[in-house]
Amino acid sequence: MASMMQPQIILLKEGTDTSQGKAQLLSNINAVTAVGDVVRTTLGPRGMDKLIHDDKGSVTISNDGATIMKLLDIVHPAAKILVDIAKSQDSEVGDGTTTVVLLAAEFLKEAKPFVEDGVHSQNLIRSYRTASTLAIEKVKELAVSIEGKSVEEKKGLLAKCAATTLSSKLIGGEKEFFATMVVDAVMAIGDDDRLSLIGIKKVPGGNMRDSFLVDGVAFKKTFSYAGFEQQPKKFLIPKILLLNIELELKSEKENAEIRLSDPSQYQSIVDAEWNIIYDKLDKCVESGAKVVLSRLAIGDLATQYFADRDIFCAGRVAEEDLNRVAAAAGGTVQTSVNNIIPEVLGTCEIFEEKQVGGERFNIFSGCPSGRTATIVLRGGADQFIEEAERSLHDAIMIVRRAVKNSTVVPGGGAIDMEVSKYLRQHSRTIAGKPQLFINSYAKALEVIPRQLCDNAGFDATDVLNKLRQKHAMQSGEGASYGVDINTGGIADSYANFVWEPAVVKINAINAATEAACLILSVDETVKNPKSQSAQGDAAAGAMGRGRGGGRGRGMRRR
Amino acid sequence: MALAFDEFGRPFIILREQDQKTRLRGIDAQKANIAAGKAVARILRSSLGPKGMDKMLQGPDGDVTISNDGATILEQMDVDNQIAKLMVELSRSQDYEIGDGTTGVVVMAGALLEQAERQLDRGIHPIRIAEGYETASRVAVEHLERIAQKFEFDVNNYEPLVQTCMTTLSSKIVNRCKRSLAEIAVKAVLAVADLERRDVNLDLIKVEGKVGGKLEDTELIYGILVDKDMSHPQMPKQIEDAHIAILTCPFEPPKPKTKHKVDIDTVEKFETLRKQEQQYFDEMVQKCKDVGATLVICQWGFDDEANHLLMHRNLPAVRWVGGVELELIAIATGGRIVPRFQELTPEKLGKAGMVREKSFGTTKERMLYIEHCANSKAVTIFIRGGNKMMIEETKRSIHDALCVARNLIRNNSIVYGGGAAEITCSLAVDAAADKYPGVEQYAIRAFAEALDSVPMALAENSGLQPIETLSAVKSQQIKENIPFYGIDCNDVGTNDMREQNVFETLIGKQQQILLATQVVKMILKIDDVISNSEY
Secondary structure, three states: OHHHHOOOOOOOOOOOEEEEHHHHHHHHHHHHHHHHHHHHOOOOOOOOEEEEEOOOOOEEEEOOHHHHHHHHOEOOHHHHHHHHHHHHHHHHOOOOHHHHHHHHHHHHHHHHHHHHOOOOHHHHHHHHHHHHHHHHHHHHHHOEEOOOOOHHHHHHHHHHHHHHHHOOOHHHHHHHHHHHHHHHHHHHHOOOOOHHHEEEEEEEEOOHHHOEEEOEEEEEOOOOOOOHHHOOOEEEOOEEEEEOOOEOOOOOOOOOEEEEOOHHHHHHHHHHHHHHHHHHHHHHHHOOOOEEEEOOOEOHHHHHHHHHOOOEEEOOOOHHHHHHHHHHHOOOEEOOOOOOOHHHOEEOOEEEEEEEOOEEEEEEEOOOOOOOEEEEEEEOOHHHHHHHHHHHHHHHHHHHHHHHOOEEEEOOOHHHHHHHHHHHHHHHOOOOOHHHHHHHHHHHHOHHHHHHHHHHOOOHHHHHHHHHHHHOOOOOOOOOEEEOOOOOOEEEOOOOOOEEEHHHHHHHHHHHHHHHHHHHOOOEEEEOOOOHHHHHHHHHHHHHHHHHHOOOOOOOOO | OOOOEOOOOOEOOOEOOHHHEEEEEOHHHHHHHHHHHHHHHHHHHOOOOOOOOOEEEEOOOOOEEEEOOHHHHHHHHOOOOHHHHHHHHHHHHHHHHOOOOHHHHHHHHHHHHHHHHHHHHOOOOHHHHHHHHHHHHHHHHHHHHHHOEEOOOOOOOOHHHHHHHHHHHOOOHHHHHHHHHHHHHHHHHHHHOEOOOOEOOHHHEEEEEEEEOOHHHOEEEOEEEEOOOEOOOOOOOEEEEEEEEEEOOOEOOOOOOOEEEEOOOOHHHHHHHHHHHHHHHHHHHHHHHHHOOOEEEEOOOEOHHHHHHHHHOOOOEEOOOOHHHHHHHHHHHOOOEEOOHHHOOHHHOEEEEEEEEEEOOOOOOEEEEEEEEOOOOOEEEEEEEOOHHHHHHHHHHHHHHHHHHHHHHHOOEEEEOOOHHHHHHHHHHHHHHOOOOOOHHHHHHHHHHHHOHHHHHHHHHOOOOHHHHHHHHHHHHHHHOOOOEOOOOOOOOOOEHHHHOOEEEHHHHHHHHHHHHHHHHHHHOEEEEEEEOOO
């Protein structure tokens, strides 16, 4: 207490929360483990969904790790890292977001006893890094390439990958149906990197089997004016004109004002305005287009004008839809109706307006460039379709990654067991502390098959031991054995087509290790008090509680 | 909600405003969700079937709705619970797709949830229950496909369509005149249907209602009915062989859209302006007369001056007709909508054999009938009834009937109603259950039991002994191996739904089973509910 006598040295602003040392490290690990526990149960085909209300009262039901992490609205600084790795996994490979969070949490959990025992965390970090490099090499070594197969064969294989991803989702019951759809969609856009070329449209109603794939573009009927119903609704090989201008009777210049001193000139002004719009419309008609789409409004006058001339038009088409039509039909979006040359007009085999559930859809199919695809999703409830869309997004990403990086590894925990075994063996060859650390890294990898069993309600220990035995076989024939989710036993994942692209696993191991190392390397958190003025009272109140509750046991220094 | 505690038992703050959130997880979450879903189903259960009761709902603004239609009831209830909302959406999506059977699908989902709860108590994993349900629903749908019957109809022989629509209407408040309403619905659909493409655009059928008269006065008009009258009381009330100019421009001097100002500094200039305005009116009316129009229908209004001029020139006119109606009139009369007087040509006029204004009873309200149109692809159903609620409910009932007729034109397969389809599916699913190894078998059996709940509710609502009736019908079905036996709700004296002419569409029934299964799976799959505690 002698220090109390000394004059107080104020280094940081008052109210700043600092916590440091080993205690801080442990508290961070605890927080991360707690977050890992939240998403734990969503893993695998028997994983459950989470229903989350957010502040605004909207609700999401999801199985997707990244979505859940994002919605949890985590404020704990260490735990936030998990959100980031989940997001990065999502943007990098699109799937395996739960896996990466789970792995990171497990790595830290294994590290905790060592930290408690006084191991320096840099030692741990170094060993974890080595282990992850080794693990990734092993994954690459085990991966099987699907390169060099015929297109048909490759499609089948890709569908297997997509099915594995979908099996854990709500639409798992129809995974084959959707897997083929996803593979077709991805194949349709070819090597093009623009994911926006695959459109997903959601139409409530119907059941999921009513979902269909359009080899072109589909979008909902836009707002229409009187006269629209008199337009023809079906064309074979129409010319398509894409515009980004308003076809409406309107003032040409916002701030212009016309002053008339002679009332008899009145009519000429009116005529001039009409002539402008008629001129525009005439040019559209002259171009020979049968379908006119515009991103901006097409007014009632234009609608009726086109109806008179048997032309279909749709105004206020969403930009992404218009771009997709442009890509699919091979046209270019015009910002003026002057000088329309035939090259800028697109075309497709069939254009049709069709009833889908309670909505009418404009469908362009059989497009020449074939570079787009649209999936029209049907489902019983809005939440259902939302979740289905997220699941399909994951599957699309997976297939895309698999197309580019065509190596696959057996899923169902098989690859994790094999890598774990390899690391264990490797650790035996090391003298010194790293042996222990690498061994615990290996143990942490086993969390995937263990969690799969736990979620399915199987005896995890029993299954894991069976798996260990298989993987320990010298011949290596057991290398692709994983959890059999249907029987509660083990099965050859590779033979059962439970496949995932190698890149998912590699990225997951990499990101999880990075996150774990990052958290291990932190020994002090300095948290500034929230600036009072900007956030207002509400935020300040919340912060007050946050500080008072005490994150970690950082001693308040005085 | 606390996710984790440190060694001293203090909670970590991991989430924003963590202490305001509540979390329900594991079996508790499932139980709570199931309870919510069941509660919704229980409300609708008593509305099922011909002897089902109606619900009276009072909206936040004091408006009252009385309905028997599942989708409408749930929509008006304004539920807050998320799981209950799923049930509402379930009903709505049945409404979008099929238009009928919105009550049945919720009752079915409720029954499935109830059965699932029992299985959960046995310790069966929720996802395995859901998977079992999915397998079972596939069995049921295939079975329906097998027992479904096709019937032929054409424009002249539409009796089967009427029978099916009658089944739908029999559960509604309007069942008193179900025969005539069903006929109206079928005729309306046939009038607008494209039998080649098997497509029906229901937008072409306009349903209009007016308080007064009796339900029996409800009629089908091969043409359009507009709730407007002639712009001038002295205009003729009846026009035969009308040539109609359909305008979207007002009878007003044109206004440029650009900002403009007319400087008037002398009396002469004012005079010219005034004269010019008059000239505009004159020209407009003259143009209409020139092309041979005998009636003007305008989307906008016109000045009193123009009105007077029209009257004077003997050109009847109707003003302020809505865009949708205008479009329908254009379609029906084969005319074109004209946006500008300069564009008027004789070819663009619509033709109708008879346009007449009709006034009702002692009120001064009048409506305009446009009949004997050149192209009768647009029709109007005009509903009369004692009060507003009655008319609204009739509209909804007619909508259901129209949807049924449309579905039959799309796919002319039917199954038998009165619970017969559910009972035979239940038998089929039960028989199939034994073929599946594993825990799913129990779920499949539970599905079969849940299917029984629909005929059960039918019997209950009709005042019959539910268990006795169901078991009797079931044994009859098995004994004679005929899937037509259902619950005799109307006490006709026979269980044979073929004789009673109680039909439902195959796609409607299949959709019900699939949708209910889908939503139940979604509910079962949730094991964690994180919410702000105010919810």
